[in-house]
Amino acid sequence: MSSVIGVDIGGTQMRAARFNSGLEMIERASRPTLGEQGVDSIVARLIELIEQVAPEDPSELAGIGVGAPGPLDPDAGIIRTPPNIPFHHTPLVDILHDALHVPVLLDNDANLAALAEHRLGAGQGTQNMVYLTLSTGLGSGLILNGELYRGRGQAGEAGFTIIAADHPASGPEQHGYAEFVASGTAIARRATEAVQAGKQTTLAELDTITGEDVANAAEAGDPVAQTIIRETGRYAGILIASLSMLLQPDCFVLGGSVTQIGDRLFEPMHEALREFAIDPVFYEGIDIRQAALGDDVGLYGAAALALGYGG
Amino acid sequence: MSSVIGVDIGGTQMRAARFNSGLEMIERASRPTLGEQGVDSIVARLIELIEQVAPEDPSELAGIGVGAPGPLDPDAGIIRTPPNIPFHHTPLVDILHDALHVPVLLDNDANLAALAEHRLGAGQGTQNMVYLTLSTGLGSGLILNGELYRGRGQAGEAGFTIIAADHPASGPEQHGYAEFVASGTAIARRATEAVQAGKQTTLAELDTITGEDVANAAEAGDPVAQTIIRETGRYAGILIASLSMLLQPDCFVLGGSVTQIGDRLFEPMHEALREFAIDPVFYEGIDIRQAALGDDVGLYGAAALALGYGG
Numbered sequence: 001m002s003s004v005i006g007v008d009i010g011g012t013q014m015r016a017a018r019f020n021s022g023l024e025m026i027e028r029a030s031r032p033t034l035g036e037q038g039v040d041s042i043v044a045r046l047i048e049l050i051e052q053v054a055p056e057d058p059s060e061l062a063g064i065g066v067g068a069p070g071p072l073d074p075d076a077g078i079i080r081t082p083p084n085i086p087f088h089h090t091p092l093v094d095i096l097h098d099a100l101h102v103p104v105l106l107d108n109d110a111n112l113a114a115l116a117e118h119r120l121g122a123g124q125g126t127q128n129m130v131y132l133t134l135s136t137g138l139g140s141g142l143i144l145n146g147e148l149y150r151g152r153g154q155a156g157e158a159g160f161t162i163i164a165a166d167h168p169a170s171g172p173e174q175h176g177y178a179e180f181v182a183s184g185t186a187i188a189r190r191a192t193e194a195v196q197a198g199k200q201t202t203l204a205e206l207d208t209i210t211g212e213d214v215a216n217a218a219e220a221g222d223p224v225a226q227t228i229i230r231e232t233g234r235y236a237g238i239l240i241a242s243l244s245m246l247l248q249p250d251c252f253v254l255g256g257s258v259t260q261i262g263d264r265l266f267e268p269m270h271e272a273l274r275e276f277a278i279d280p281v282f283y284e285g286i287d288i289r290q291a292a293l294g295d296d297v298g299l300y301g302a303a304a305l306a307l308g309y310g311g
Numbered sequence: 312m313s314s315v316i317g318v319d320i321g322g323t324q325m326r327a328a329r330f331n332s333g334l335e336m337i338e339r340a341s342r343p344t345l346g347e348q349g350v351d352s353i354v355a356r357l358i359e360l361i362e363q364v365a366p367e368d369p370s371e372l373a374g375i376g377v378g379a380p381g382p383l384d385p386d387a388g389i390i391r392t393p394p395n396i397p398f399h400h401t402p403l404v405d406i407l408h409d410a411l412h413v414p415v416l417l418d419n420d421a422n423l424a425a426l427a428e429h430r431l432g433a434g435q436g437t438q439n440m441v442y443l444t445l446s447t448g449l450g451s452g453l454i455l456n457g458e459l460y461r462g463r464g465q466a467g468e469a470g471f472t473i474i475a476a477d478h479p480a481s482g483p484e485q486h487g488y489a490e491f492v493a494s495g496t497a498i499a500r501r502a503t504e505a506v507q508a509g510k511q512t513t514l515a516e517l518d519t520i521t522g523e524d525v526a527n528a529a530e531a532g533d534p535v536a537q538t539i540i541r542e543t544g545r546y547a548g549i550l551i552a553s554l555s556m557l558l559q560p561d562c563f564v565l566g567g568s569v570t571q572i573g574d575r576l577f578e579p580m581h582e583a584l585r586e587f588a589i590d591p592v593f594y595e596g597i598d599i600r601q602a603a604l605g606d607d608v609g610l611y612g613a614a615a616l617a618l619g620y621g622g
Contacts, residue, residue: 071590128462142557144455151439151559154592161553162587165475165546166487175587176477235476242472246453246557248462276473276486279382279391281465 002062003055006302007046008109009033009068011084014046017296018053019303021062023120027053028299039090047099054100063103064096065306067298070108075153077106105305107148111156112301112310113291114141115148117253119304121292128249132158133256133291134236136211138179142247147311159183163238169193181235184211184258190228199224215261226264233265237272244273244282255291313373314366317613318357319420320344320379322395325357328607329364330614332373334431338364339610350401358410365411374414375407376617378423378609385418386464416616418459422467423612423621424602425452426459428564430615432603439560443469444602445547445569447522449490453558458622470494474549480504492546495522495569501539510535526572537575544576548583555584555593566602 003026008015010033017028029052031045055061069082077093079085096104107115114123114131123129129143138159142149149155164176169189174180191209194201201224202217203209217225240252258265266288273283293300304310314337319326321344328339340363342356366372380393388404390396407415418426425434425442434440440454449470453460460466475487480500485491502520505512512535513528514520528536551563569576577599584594604611615621 071592144460145458147456149455149558152561152592152596153559154590155557155559157556157589157593160556160589161472162549163473163553164477164487165492165549166477166479168477176475181476238473238476242474243557245468245471246466246554247460248464248466250463278468278471279465281382281463282468285463 002060004062004303004306005050005053005064006299006304006306007050007064007066008298008302009046009066009085010109010298011069014049015299016049016053017299017303018055019307021307023300023303023307025296025299029053033085037086039086039088042086043092043095047096050096050100058101061102063105063306064100065112065302065304065310066092066096066104066106067109067112067302067305068092068106070110070157071154072106072108073153074105074107074150077104079106103306105310107305107310109298109301110139111141111148111150112305113139113255113293113297114143114156114253114301115304115310116293116297116301117255117291118143119309120300121297122253122289123251126250128247129251129253130158130243130247130249131253131255131291132239134183134254134258135256136184138183139256144247150311158239158243161239161242163235163242178235178239182232182239186235187211187214187228187232187258190214190231191225194224194228201225211258218261218264229261229264230268232258233268234272236265237269238276240269240288241273241276241282244277244286248282249286251287251289253289253291255297259290314371315373315614315617316361316364316375317610317615317617318361318375318377319609319613320357320377320396321420321609322380325360326610327360327364328610328614329366330618332618334611334614334618336607336610336614340364344396348397350397350399353397354403354406358407361407361411369412372413374416374617375411376423376613376615376621377403377407377415377417378420378613378616379403379417381419381421381468382465383417383419384464385416385461388415388417390417414617416621418616418621420609420612421450422452422459422461423616424450424566424604424608425454425467425564425612426615426621427604427608427612428566428602429454430620431611432608433564433600434562437561439558440562440564441469441554441558441560442564442566442602443550444567445494445565446567447495449494450567455558469550469554472550472553474546474553489546489550493543493550497546498522498525498539498543498569501525501542502536505535505539512536522569529572529575540572540575541579543569544579545583547576548580549587551580551599552584552587552593555588555597559593560597562598562600564600564602566608570601
């Protein structure tokens with residue numbers, strides 16, 4: 001039986017797994033992304049990692065799918081300028097193909113997570129689905145008419161849709177992007193601003209404040225932290241309302257560490273969706289589901305890409 | 312040769328035209344939408360209007376396409392609650408089918424304009440196209456993967472995507488919708504606000520100010536009017552940046568009376584697009600074109616729908 005390899009290149013870890021043609025994971029491995037620096041050393045470790053999970057008989061390997069942070073060019077197979085990895089216009093598809101002699105496909109991590117959730121996870125059976133991942137940033141991928149939608153190759157950047165062009169704290173770099181107001185970084189920024197403004201909060205005791213600190217403080221009853229989570233959920237709901245009026249999908253699938261906050265985030269999100277939607281058709285019957293595949297979503301998506309499900 | 316009829320129901324005029332199967336217009340007619348009030352009288356005038364352009368031999372009529380303002384339900388054939396026409400959950404498709412005994416299809420006017428511009432106008436040959444019409448409001452329609460995209464039936468409302476959630480003048484009804492900051496109504500509102508704030512402008516002499524008044528004053532050199540047009544163009548550019556990062560279409564097609572302002576609107580629009588886009592892939596190679604079909608765009612779109620081009 002033929003197999004494929006899915007590769008997920010993150011800022012800290014590179015992971016690879018072998019899958020059978022039924023998208024079942026057979027074997028997995030991981031290595032640190034950085035460590036010994038330079039593109040050549042990262043690529044060398046990546047090839048070793050792939051070889052580690054490759055089938056003993058090379059003829060059994062049908063292809064490799066690779067997910068990486070954007071911006072990247074999936075058609076040319078080039079990783080352009082990701083913020084956390086020293087790739088710089090690196091032709092990764094050609095490099096891996098030359099080393100491993102099998103078809104290699106590349107796409108960005110959020111697109112592949114969307115593909116995986118649609119094929120195997122929370123979005124199964126839907127025709128149109130918006131995947132959002134709220135973590136440090138805000139990533140997304142679109143399934144439209146049953147297929148991963150790419151536009152001219154880089155579409156699906158809901159994190160950079162502008163929902164708060166006039167946000168008072170948004171400087172010339174942030175532009176009121178959804179990511180600026182509805183992400184883990186947004187939570188941490190609001191907390192820092194609240195402390196600087198002299199608000200009474202347990203967060204004032206911390207040297208640097210993370211989104212997780214704020215979530216924990218909210219859970220422990222800190223009213224300032226609770227307001228911050230509420231505000232973040234509200235902006236997430238504004239984004240969802242906006243996307244719903246534009247794309248009116250069958251469902252939204254929400255992943256990422258920030259969604260672990262749960263109801264404290266989701267309640268204001270649903271309230272904002274109802275408040276901002278011009279008509280109930282933009283929220284009634286539209287499910288908002290939590291992602292189902294957890295940390296392995298990138299590996300499953302990369303394998304699905306290798307199996308040709310990426311369109 | 313078989314023919315179809317396209318019908319365009321607007322707030323002031325109902326128009327109908329017969330087309331051959333090559334989408335050439337053969338004959339046209341129009342009537343006022345309102346006048347004698349009530350849904351029944353509007354429907355009676357509409358049927359008379361359609362009969363006026365119908366072929367002499369009824370067997371030659373293959374179908375009727377109808378465009379109307381939303382919100383409406385294209386699958387059920389029901390016009391729901393348009394703001395300017397006294398239809399109220401009116402099952403127009405069933406009514407016309409019962410009266411005229413041919414297949415009747417319904418969709419919203421902006422979707423049909425998008426379809427027409429894609430088939431016959433400025434968007435010909437593109438795979439993914441966003442149509443925006445800036446007039447009193449801000450309408451839109453999406454062509455994705457070569458087909459009109461409808462989501463669950465009502466998608467494509469870019470005018471209600473939220474781009475300025477924190478706009479200082481946006482009350483609880485306006486929600487920072489794109490339509491609130493980038494439409495003819497937005498231009499008129501800004502002018503009224505400027506006059507109320509005591510700004511030096513020729514617009515202060517007018518009792519009520521329309522978007523056209525502001526455009527004329529800008530053309531005549533009024534600096535306040537010029538700033539208002541510039542600000543409106545900037546928000547249109549923010550909307551386009553947002554849509555480009557989400558959908559990365561091959562082109563945007565811009566129609567509607569506000570676009571007649573020309574460069575004074577388009578220059579700040581392009582500037583904002585470049586400022587807000589996170590990467591040149593979201594504006595380089597993406598055409599922004601003016602709509603080509605003028606006032607007849609709704610008739611052409613309705614005929615295209617009747618001919619089965621609506622997917």
